[in-house]
Amino acid sequence: xxxxxxxxxxxxxxxxxxxxxxxxxxxxxxxxxxxxxxxxxxxxxxxxxxxxxxxxxxxxxxxxxxxxxxxxxxxxxxxxxxxxxxxxxxxxxxxxxxxxxxxxxxxxxxxxxxxxxxxxxxxxxxxxxxxxxxxxxxxxxxxxxxxxxxxxxxxxxxxxxxxxxxxxxxxxxxxxxxxxxxxxxxxxxxxxxxxxxxxxxxxxxxxxxxxxxxxxxxxxxxxxxxxxxxxxxxxxxxxxxxxxxxxxxxxxxxxxxxxxxxxxxxxxxxxxxxxxxxxxxxxxxxxxxxxxxxxxxxxxxxxxxxxxxxxxxxxxxxxxxxxxxxxxxxxxxxxxxxxxxxxxxxxxxxxxxxxxxxxxxxxxxxxxxxxxxxxxxxxxxxxxxxxxxxxxxxxxxxxxxxxxxxxxxxxxxxxxxxxxxxxxxxxxxxxxxxxxxxxxxxxxxxxxxxxxxxxxxxxxxxxxxxxxxxxxxxxxxxxxxxxxxxxxxxxxxxxxxxxxxxxxxxxxxxxxxxxxxxxxxxxxxxxxxxxxxxxxxxxxxxxxxxxxxxxxxxxxxxxxxxxxxxxxxxxxxxxxxxxxxxxxxxxxxxxxxxxxxxxxxxxxxxxxxxxxxxxxxxxxxxxxxxxxxxxxxxxxxxxxxxxxxxxxxxxxxxxxxxxxxxxxxxxxxxxxxxxxxxxxxxxxxxxxxx
Numbered sequence: 001x002x003x004x005x006x007x008x009x010x011x012x013x014x015x016x017x018x019x020x021x022x023x024x025x026x027x028x029x030x031x032x033x034x035x036x037x038x039x040x041x042x043x044x045x046x047x048x049x050x051x052x053x054x055x056x057x058x059x060x061x062x063x064x065x066x067x068x069x070x071x072x073x074x075x076x077x078x079x080x081x082x083x084x085x086x087x088x089x090x091x092x093x094x095x096x097x098x099x100x101x102x103x104x105x106x107x108x109x110x111x112x113x114x115x116x117x118x119x120x121x122x123x124x125x126x127x128x129x130x131x132x133x134x135x136x137x138x139x140x141x142x143x144x145x146x147x148x149x150x151x152x153x154x155x156x157x158x159x160x161x162x163x164x165x166x167x168x169x170x171x172x173x174x175x176x177x178x179x180x181x182x183x184x185x186x187x188x189x190x191x192x193x194x195x196x197x198x199x200x201x202x203x204x205x206x207x208x209x210x211x212x213x214x215x216x217x218x219x220x221x222x223x224x225x226x227x228x229x230x231x232x233x234x235x236x237x238x239x240x241x242x243x244x245x246x247x248x249x250x251x252x253x254x255x256x257x258x259x260x261x262x263x264x265x266x267x268x269x270x271x272x273x274x275x276x277x278x279x280x281x282x283x284x285x286x287x288x289x290x291x292x293x294x295x296x297x298x299x300x301x302x303x304x305x306x307x308x309x310x311x312x313x314x315x316x317x318x319x320x321x322x323x324x325x326x327x328x329x330x331x332x333x334x335x336x337x338x339x340x341x342x343x344x345x346x347x348x349x350x351x352x353x354x355x356x357x358x359x360x361x362x363x364x365x366x367x368x369x370x371x372x373x374x375x376x377x378x379x380x381x382x383x384x385x386x387x388x389x390x391x392x393x394x395x396x397x398x399x400x401x402x403x404x405x406x407x408x409x410x411x412x413x414x415x416x417x418x419x420x421x422x423x424x425x426x427x428x429x430x431x432x433x434x435x436x437x438x439x440x441x442x443x444x445x446x447x448x449x450x451x452x453x454x455x456x457x458x459x460x461x462x463x464x465x466x467x468x469x470x471x472x473x474x475x476x477x478x479x480x481x482x483x484x485x486x487x488x489x490x491x492x493x494x495x496x497x498x499x500x501x502x503x504x505x506x507x508x509x510x511x512x513x514x515x516x517x518x519x520x521x522x523x524x525x526x527x528x529x530x531x532x533x534x535x536x537x538x539x540x541x542x543x544x545x546x547x548x549x550x551x552x553x554x555x556x557x558x559x560x561x562x563x564x565x566x567x568x569x570x571x572x573x574x575x576x577x578x579x580x581x582x583x584x585x586x587x588x589x590x591x592x593x594x595x596x597x598x599x600x601x602x603x604x605x606x607x608x609x610x611x612x613x614x615x616x617x618x619x620x621x622x623x624x625x626x627x628x629x630x631x632x633x634x635x636x637x638x639x640x641x642x643x644x645x646x647x648x649x650x651x652x653x654x655x656x657x658x659x660x661x662x663x664x665x666x667x668x669x670x671x672x673x674x675x676x677x678x679x680x681x682x683x684x685x686x687x688x689x690x
Contacts, residue, residue, distance in 0.1 A: 015088035016075075018043050018057070021117035027088070030075065037071040043093055050313060051111040053298060056096030059089070061283055068096060068287045079283060094118060096291070097298050098212030100232045102202040105302070107310070107317045109195055116145070116198040119205045124164055129210045129244065129659045132167045133633030136178075138204055139163055140185035145197035150186045157182055170660070171637055181636065193328060207626055209244040209663065216288055217280040218265075228277070230291050232299065235267070237277075244662050250275075252299045260289050 014032065016039060018025040025046060030039060036057060044052050057069040061079040069091065070078060083090050095118050099105035106112050120142060122128035123135070130138065139162035147154050157179045159168060168178065189197060205211055213229040215238070220226060229236040229246060235255065236246025250269060257268045263282060267275045279285055306314070 014076075015086065016091060017083070017088050018091045018093050020047060020093040021114055021121065023047075030089075032076050033074060035072060035074050036069040036078070039075060039091070040069070040071060047093075047110070049108075049110060049114075050309075051106070051108055053301075054095055054097050054099070054106075054111065055093060055114070057091040058094050058096075059091050063281065063283060065281055065283060067284055068290060070286060070290060097295055098232045100299075100302065102206050103199060106202075107313045109317075109320070112195065112198055112202070116201055119202065119211070123205070124161070126164050126166055128205075128208065129663070130164065130167075130205075130208055131630065131634070131660075131663055132170060132637055133630045134204065134208065135163050135167045136181055136633050136637070137185060137629055138201055139182050140189060141197050141201040141204070143182065143186050144189040144192055145194045145201065148194075149190045150183060173637070181633075185633075193324070195324070203622065204626060207623070209666075213243075214291060215243060216284060218277045219280060220277050226277070228279075228288065230288070230295055232295060235292070241658050242662055244659060245666065252296055255296070258289070258292050258296075260285060265289070 013029045016028045016030050018028060018039075020043075025043060028039070028042060028046075040052070040055075040057055043057070044050075044055075049055070058066055059069055059078075059080050061067050062081050067079070069075070069080070075089065080089050082088065095115060102112075102115070106115065119128070120138075123130045123138065139157075142162050143150075143157060159175055159178055162182065163178065189200075192200070213231045213236070215227045215229050218226050218228045218237075225240075227238040227243065229238055229243070234249060234251035234253075236249040238246055250267070254270050255267060256270050259266045259268075263285070264276050264278045265285075265288070267277075269275070279288060
């Protein structure tokens with residue numbers, strides 16, 4: 001790009017070239033008096049970066065050792081090597097300080113994209129160890145971020161840009177087999193945008209053992225070769241080629257102070273112990289000290305409220321996310337409509353083809369139909385004569401049917417007249433038999449009246465059954481019947497047990513059985529007269545004003561009165577309350593004590609605890625899903641792993657083989673970075689509770 005300078009042109013310009021993970025900035029004009037902060041701020045303005053506290057400028061000194069550019073020193077005063085081709089300074093714009101958790105701390109998309117590019121480059125260059133199963137999972141997110149959803153239009157996957165060479169050489173698998181496994185996981189990421197796929201990539205990458213750790217060679221007082229690992233969680237000391245398991249590890253909360261004195265670093269812990277060490281190269285002492293101070297300051301900054309600038313960036317990021325979500329929803333709708341239109345167009349084409357085929361078939365059918373029509377016309381001419389004959393026969397048959405139907409109607413009318421006469425004769429016979437029975441009963445009534453009265457206990461149920469039996473015998477409700485002595489005895493023997501109970505209680509059977517007919521027969525008058533003569537045996541009950549029953553029992557009246565009283569009490573209870581019951585009193589004279597000032601503090605503590613517990617549960621869930629994915633991938637490709645005796649070339653591959661053994665040992669014993677972070681989160685949670 002063109003020159004960039006805001007200073008005077010009287011002095012000789014000095015050019016600087018800055019390479020970011022996304023682009024190269026060439027010929028940035030700087031002054032001799034520029035410090036590292038001037039160049040860093042100029043680069044941030046050019047690329048539009050606002051979250052500047054994560055990044056720094058790195059250069060290679062004259063001993064070919066990478067160092068970080070000091071912001072408070074001039075560029076020319078530092079050991080920066082010039083490019084011999086154009087005599088310009090060459091810097092790398094890289095991530096210098098890593099966050100503890102990517103999702104809540106990284107706000108803007110440009111920052112997340114630079115993190116994604118640098119972590120992917122570190123994994124592919126094998127500077128960051130990644131297990132084979134995690135490499136396949138990360139490759140699926142990287143392909144989703146670069147190409148979108150998995151479709152047939154996307155060409156073959158370039159394995160060199162998505163899988164480290166150590167992973168490919170470790171298994172006896174062809175390139176197509178690796179592509180199939182990556183596509184299988186790629187299809188699960190359908191619908192994710194580029195930002196979401198990059199965020200998922202960083203979520204998986206931050207759980208790697210060597211993520212976010214910068215290693216520097218050091219030695220202790222015994223001149224033992226060690227490596228110092230500086231990360232967002234703290235400082236770790238690594239022995240030999242092991243870059244995964246620190247022995248020991250000091251978190252920033254345990255470190256009290258770090259000093260650099262007499263070419264040695266002195267680290268004081270909270271328990272008042274001091275650990276001293278020195279770097280193998282004195283030229284990187286300033287980089288180590290600056291990295292430790294900056295990482296610790298960022299550790300303290302995370303535990304303080306957000307500044308106004310950070311709040312504004314979060315608000316802007318939220319708005320951008322909402323806008324992007326709306327655009328994605330709109331694009332999804334348009335994509336769905338386009339797919340629907342393409343589907344409809346395809347269906348229409350198929351319908352046109354089908355209709356064309358049907359048209360050809362219809363034309364063939366028309367031709368065949370015309371031939372058949374000619375044949376049918378010939379047959380029709382021959383059948384016209386037969387049709388006329390059939391019409392004539394039809395008319396003769398219809399005339400015969402009409403005659404038979406008239407005869408049938410006359411027969412039915414004669415049958416109905418005969419049935420009506422038979423019914424009238426039957427009714428007349430029944431009336432004559434009933435009249436003869438009434439005459440015989442009236443003749444014997446006066447002789448058997450006295451004996452029947454002494455032999456039978458007066459029971460109103462007999463009056464109920466007698467007209468019923470006489471009604472069944474005569475078939476006429478208005479006729480009277482008087483029973484003989486033997487009939488009364490037979491009637492007494494057929495009395496229902498309920499009627500016997502009513503006799504012993506001197507009660508009518510209507511209290512236990514069906515009600516008494518409303519029109520009693522005339523033959524009950526002598527019995528009613530006898531009831532007047534014998535009042536101790538049975539008391540005659542006058543009929544109630546509300547009904548026609550002459551044998552209404554007093555218990556029924558009492559039950560009805562009792563029921564009416566209950567209904568009245570029930571209605572009263574429903575409408576009025578009990579006189580002794582008082583409604584609850586809600587007084588306004590209660591004195592409310594003043595609120596306890598510690599309640600708000602307790603509420604805030606509880607809110608903080610709930611948020612910590614919620615974040616811990618989400619992290620555990622994400623870690624569990626991540627472990628399940630890794631276990632599935634590990635089981636998928638472990639069977640194709642090559643023999644360990646195969647010789648590998650290069651020191652980096654030898655180191656990765658040792659890292660694989662250490663990683664497998666940690667997984668077998670259940671020690672990994674996720675478990676350690678869960679333990680740290682539990683410790684933080686317990687500290688916050690106390």
